[in-house]
Amino acid sequence: MRTPTLRTGWAILVFALVLLPLPLLIKSEFWLTWVTLALFYAYLGQAWNLLGGYGGQFSFGHALFFGTGAYCTAVLQIHFGINAWAGFVLAAVAAGIVGAATGWLVFRYGLRGSYFALVTLAFAEVFRILANTFAFTGAGVGLLVPLQPGIGQMQFETKAGFFWLLLLLVVACLLLTWWMQNARFGARLMAVRENEDAARALGVDPFSTKLLAITASGAIAGSAGAVYVQLFLYIDPNIAYGPAMSVEALLVPIIGGLGTIFGPVLGAFALHAIAEIGRLVFGEAPGLNLVLYGLLLVLMVLFLPNGLFGLGRFGFGSGALRRLFKRGANA
Amino acid sequence: MLEIAHLSKRFGGLVVTKDVSFTVSAGSISALIGPNGAGKTTLFAQISGFHRPDGGDIRFEGQTLLGLTPERICQLGIARTFQIVQPFAGLNVRENIAVGAHLHRAGRRAALEHAETIAHRVGLGPQLDKPASALTVAGRKRLELAKALATDPKLLLLDEVMAGLNPAEIDEIIPIIRGIRAAGVTILLIEHVMRAVVNLSDHTWVLNNGSLIASGTPAQIATDPQVIEAYLGHGAAARMQGQQVGGQHA
Numbered sequence: 001m002r003t004p005t006l007r008t009g010w011a012i013l014v015f016a017l018v019l020l021p022l023p024l025l026i027k028s029e030f031w032l033t034w035v036t037l038a039l040f041y042a043y044l045g046q047a048w049n050l051l052g053g054y055g056g057q058f059s060f061g062h063a064l065f066f067g068t069g070a071y072c073t074a075v076l077q078i079h080f081g082i083n084a085w086a087g088f089v090l091a092a093v094a095a096g097i098v099g100a101a102t103g104w105l106v107f108r109y110g111l112r113g114s115y116f117a118l119v120t121l122a123f124a125e126v127f128r129i130l131a132n133t134f135a136f137t138g139a140g141v142g143l144l145v146p147l148q149p150g151i152g153q154m155q156f157e158t159k160a161g162f163f164w165l166l167l168l169l170v171v172a173c174l175l176l177t178w179w180m181q182n183a184r185f186g187a188r189l190m191a192v193r194e195n196e197d198a199a200r201a202l203g204v205d206p207f208s209t210k211l212l213a214i215t216a217s218g219a220i221a222g223s224a225g226a227v228y229v230q231l232f233l234y235i236d237p238n239i240a241y242g243p244a245m246s247v248e249a250l251l252v253p254i255i256g257g258l259g260t261i262f263g264p265v266l267g268a269f270a271l272h273a274i275a276e277i278g279r280l281v282f283g284e285a286p287g288l289n290l291v292l293y294g295l296l297l298v299l300m301v302l303f304l305p306n307g308l309f310g311l312g313r314f315g316f317g318s319g320a321l322r323r324l325f326k327r328g329a330n331a
Numbered sequence: 332m333l334e335i336a337h338l339s340k341r342f343g344g345l346v347v348t349k350d351v352s353f354t355v356s357a358g359s360i361s362a363l364i365g366p367n368g369a370g371k372t373t374l375f376a377q378i379s380g381f382h383r384p385d386g387g388d389i390r391f392e393g394q395t396l397l398g399l400t401p402e403r404i405c406q407l408g409i410a411r412t413f414q415i416v417q418p419f420a421g422l423n424v425r426e427n428i429a430v431g432a433h434l435h436r437a438g439r440r441a442a443l444e445h446a447e448t449i450a451h452r453v454g455l456g457p458q459l460d461k462p463a464s465a466l467t468v469a470g471r472k473r474l475e476l477a478k479a480l481a482t483d484p485k486l487l488l489l490d491e492v493m494a495g496l497n498p499a500e501i502d503e504i505i506p507i508i509r510g511i512r513a514a515g516v517t518i519l520l521i522e523h524v525m526r527a528v529v530n531l532s533d534h535t536w537v538l539n540n541g542s543l544i545a546s547g548t549p550a551q552i553a554t555d556p557q558v559i560e561a562y563l564g565h566g567a568a569a570r571m572q573g574q575q576v577g578g579q580h581a
Contacts, residue, residue, distance in 0.1 A: 184433045184442070192421035201379065201413070201483055204433040205406035238512040259421075 003181055008261055012174045019167050023160035023302070027125040032159045038272045042228065043244070045252030045264030047220035048172040053259035054177075054186060054248060055213040056193030060193030061124030062221050063247035064102070064111050065095040067131065067240030069222025069230045075136060075142045075148050082156035083170070089224040095222020101145040103214035112196075142236025145229055154230045162231055168266065169227070173220065177261045189213055190259070221249065244290065251293055254300055257309025266308050271296075332357040332379070332517055333409075333486055338378060338387035341371075347373045348384065349541040355486070360501030360508070360518045362472045362528045362549070365538035366498065366562055371521045372414055374538065375488050380404040380412040391486070408485035412475040414491045414521070418463035423448060425459045427474055446481060453477045453507055476504075480511065487511065489520040492525050505530055525549075537561065 019035075026032045044066065051057050069091035076090060106119050113261055131137045149155050158164055180186040191199040192206045199206060229235050239245070241266040248271075256267025271293075278292045333355040335372040340348040355361050361451055363371050374383040378389055380401040387398045396404055401573070405411075410431070419427050428446035429439075436442045443489045450456050453473045458466060463474060472492050479487060495500050501524060508531055522528050528535060529549040536577055539561040545552055553560055556568035 125445060182438065182439045184437050186432055187426065187442070188427075191419050193423050195417050197381070197401075198413065198419065199430065200381075200401040200418035200432040201411050201417075202478055203402050204430065205400070205402045212404070268517075308573060315410055 003109050003177075007174070008181075010169065011262070012178060014172045015262075020164075023158075025143055025164050028205060029159065032163060032227045034276070036159055036163045036166060036231075036274065038268045039163065039170050040231070041248055041252050041272065042250045042265045042268035043166060043170050043173060044221060044224045045229075045256070045268055047178065047217050047224060048249040049253035049260075049264050050177070050180075050220065051210075051217035052255050053257075053263065054180065055189045055210055057210060057214065058113070058117050058215075058250065059120040059214075060243075061120030061122070061246050061247075062118065062217075063241045063245040064127055064241065065099055065125040065218040065221035066225040066228070066249070067124070067127060067235075068098045068213055068218075069095040069225030070188065070235045070240050071137055071143075071225075072133060072222070073229050074235050077082075077145060078143060079136060082272065084226075087153075088120040088154060088223060090221040091226035092219040095225065096219030098222075099218020100211060100215040102218070103211045107210050111196065115241070121243075123127070124241050124243075124246060128237045129236040131282075138236070140237065142234060142239075145233045145235075149235060155233075162227075165185065166227065169223070175277070176262060182262065185209070185212065193259075196279055208248050238293075247290065247293060248295065251297060253307070254297065257307030260307070260309045263307055263309050265305055332392060333519070334388075334390040335374075335378070335384045337391070338374070338377065338384050338389065340373060340384045347541050348377065350387070351538070351541070351543055352387075353536055353543065353546065354520050355517060357517050358512070358515070359533045360512050360520070360531050362535045363387040363519065363521050363534035364525075364528060364535060364552075369561075370541040371492055371538055375490055375521065378404075379409060379488060405464035405482060405484075408483075409488065410482045410486075410493075411478035411488040412479050412490050412492055414494070415473050416471040418466070418471055418474055420464040422460070422461055423454055423462050424466070424474060424477075427463050428455075428477045428481045431478045434482040446477075449477050450483045452510070453480070454503065466496045469497075471506070472496060476494060476507075476561045478515075484516060486507065486517045486519065489518060489522075491521055491523065493522060497578060501527060503506070 022035060026035070035320060044062070047065070048059065052059060058272050072091040073084065073087035074093040075260065077084060102120065102123055106116055111119055147155065149157050151161065164244055166244045179323050188204045188209045190200065191202070191204055218251050225240070252265045252267040252271055252311050254267065255271055256265065257263030274296065275289050275292065280290060300307070334353050335354070338348050338351045339346070349375065356504065363374065365371055372553065373382060377384045378396065380399050380403070384483060391407060391504070394407070403562060419430065425443060425446050428449055429442040432445040432449070447459065450459055453476050455470065455473050455477055458470060466474060476489065476492055484569040493504060496504065504525055506516065520531070532549055535547065535549050535552050535566045536543055537558050544561060545555045559568040559571065
C-alpha cells in the first residue's frame, strides 16, 4: 500500500519538474497560451473531480462556483479597489460559501444522482440571470478589469507568469488530492460514493462528508475563476455562469479518469488537443466544440467509462460514470 | 445490553412489528429466527436506525436509540451487516474494511493495519488486494462481517451471513463467529441455517407475522407447537403429534 502511494508522490514531482522550464523552451506565444489554458482547465477539472470523481456527486453546474469566484474578484477590484491576490483568496472563500450553502440545501433533502445534477444546473442558471440583472455585476455588458501589469496585481508581463501560477495551483491540487486519497476523509468520501447506506452502517455521516467535499470543490473552482479574470481581464454572465464552463469542468476529469489523481490533468490536455484538431479540421464555427464534446462524452461513457486512466489500470472510480447514466435511464 | 420494549412498526396497512419485547444480555450469542416475511430484517433496520419505529423503545446500555441516525448508532457501538451484501464495489477488500476501521482510527496506516488484522480473522487474508466486486458470494458475506467488525462494535447484528453458503463454508464461518464472541462482542443474528443457530446461539427468539411467538434454547424452540405451525402451516403440530400417536394405534 505504501509503495504505490510513494510512487504517486514521485509522479507529482516529475510532472512539476518537467513542466517548470516549459516557458523557457516554448518560443511560440500560441503554444504557451495553449498549455496555460490546458493547465487552467486541469485546475477547474480537479475541483470538479474532488466532488464528482471522489464523492460521486455529478455536478452539471460548476460554473456556479467558477462564476462566483470570477465576479467576486472583479467586483472587489473594480468597485472597492481590492488587490487581486486578496481578491483571489476572497473568491475562494465566497465560492466555498456558495458551495456549502448549495450542499446544505441539496444534501439535506438527500438529492442524489441525476437530481443533484439538475439542481446544480438550475442554481448556475439562477446566478446567470442574477448577474445579468444587477448593475454592480455589469449586467449583460459584463465587467472589464483594468490592465495593471505586475506581479503585485496578479497580472503578469508575459504569459509565462500565468503559466507558472497555474502550474503551482495544479501541483497544489495534485498534492491535496494525493493527501485526501490517503486520509480518513477520502476513505469516507469514496465509501459514500460507492454505497451511502453501507457507509452509514459503518458510522460515516454522509451529509457532513459531502458538505465538506462540495465546499472544498467550490472554493477551488472559485479560485480558478479569480485567475481567469486576471488572465482575460473580462467577465460576463454567459462566460461566468453559462453551461460551457460547467461542461468543461466535468468533461476534463471524465475523459482523464474519474476519481484519479492525474485524471483531470490528462483529460485537460487530451480535451484541448481534440478541440484544437476540431478547429483545424472544421474551421472556426461557434458552438462546434460543444457538439464535439457531446460526441466525446457519449463515446467515453460507451467505451471508456474509467477514462484514459482506465486504459492502464484498475481505476478508483471504476464504472461510476456508467452507473450514473444507467441510473438516469432507469429513473 | 440491548432492551427492546413494545416495539411496533407498520408500513401503511401492513403491521411488520407487533409489540415486540426482548432483551439481549451482554456477552451472549442470540438468534432471531422465523419464516420469510416475519419481520426480522425490519427489526434489525429499526435497531440500527434505518427505519423509525412507530411505538415502543429500543435501549442500548440504558440509552434510547430512538431518533438517532444509523451513523450515530454505529458510533455508540452497534454494527450491522446487510442481508443483501453492500460492498463498496469500486474499492478493494483492504480499503472496504478500512472504512469501518476509520471509525475509531483517524490515521490511514492504523486503519489499514487494523483492516488487515480483521481480514485475517475472517479468512479474507489472501483476498486483501482484490476489488470487492471480484469476490464470490462467500467472500462478500465475509467482507460484510469484516467491515462491521472493523468498527470495534460492542454489539454485532448479523443478518443472514450464512445464506447462500455451502455446508463447508458454513463450517468455516461458525468458529469465526464464536471467536468474535470470545473476544467480548455480543452477537444477535438472524439466520435460516438451523445448524448454525443450534451450534451458536445461547438463546433464540422466533418471530412470525411481526410478533414474537416463542423463545428459549434452540432445543426448546424446535419442539414448540407454535413454531412448528408458523413454519409448516396450520394444524402441522397436531398432525405431527397425531402421527406419533397414530403409529402406535394402527
